[in-house]
Amino acid sequence: MENLINDLTTVNPQDGQILSVVGDTYRLVITGEQTGGAYAAIDMLIPPKGGPGPHAHANFQESFYVLEGEIVVKTKTQSFVARKGSFVNIPKGGVVHNFKNETDTIAHLWCVVVPAGLEKFFQEIGTPVAAGTFLPPPIMDQAAQQRMQEIARKYGQEVFPPDYLD
Template sequence: MEPLKAPPITINPTDGQTLSVVGDNYRILISGKQTNGAFAVIDMLVPPNGGPGPHAHAGFDESFYVIDGEVEVKSQAGTYIAKKGALVNIPKGGIVHCFKNKTDTLAHLLCTVTPAGLEEMFLEIGKPVDAGTFLPPPPMDEDSIKKLVNIVEKYGQKVYPPDFLG
């Protein structure tokens, strides 16, 4: 008798938890729990002026495919404008990077992380919202920053000051 094989994972357009993270909407499409930790896929909607600040993670690859709109991706290696159809891969190793939507329209990205784990951080720092509901970024006082730093470090990341990459 042939062993059972894992079935395909299917995600409907309204499936997956949507979270407000730093003012962006991140919908977890596939979590590490579904892939035995191999990878996770996150659908990201980034409003104008949205996007995470400078950060680094040595333990996983992170790729962004731009479905619509554009984002400015900065790293210690330089700046790249990722437009619709572009792919950006941040390899393992820990280069400091960030991205920002500097346009006046919504950017839509598909993020894949290998191995999984980043989605668990988003679940911890994000706030569940309905699809299409955007919350303003939370205020960042000293206590909020300390709490955020503790959480992201728990997931193998390091954050840097907003002006770190110029």
């Protein structure tokens, strides 16, 4: 039997594609291409009042660790203020959720998705930016919302109206 040795994957602080996604800035640190689809790791900067709208993804697990700042994570049945050092796990199964930075300072999150694939969604809807750059969130009129729903479905996600969890 052949002895296979896996190589180490290393990433420098400046490496990884940086994208503006719904007004947030995400650095794709590790993608499914690097992990054989096993997982992806995303470094997220969420500006004040930023964060994605309600969405669900039945086929992958999404976890966040709050490095700095805080976010409010909501579902239909729960609301949790995740502060520095908090961990949030959104299991497979498709629970509708969102998170928002309701403070006046940037929130910094480490996100891991298992299996990978969410990063491809971000690559399609995002705009490349320089590190630390924030673009305003796109205007989500009916046509933009429909386009986002179509793209989301392509990547196993579902998006909901902004007031869905209110």
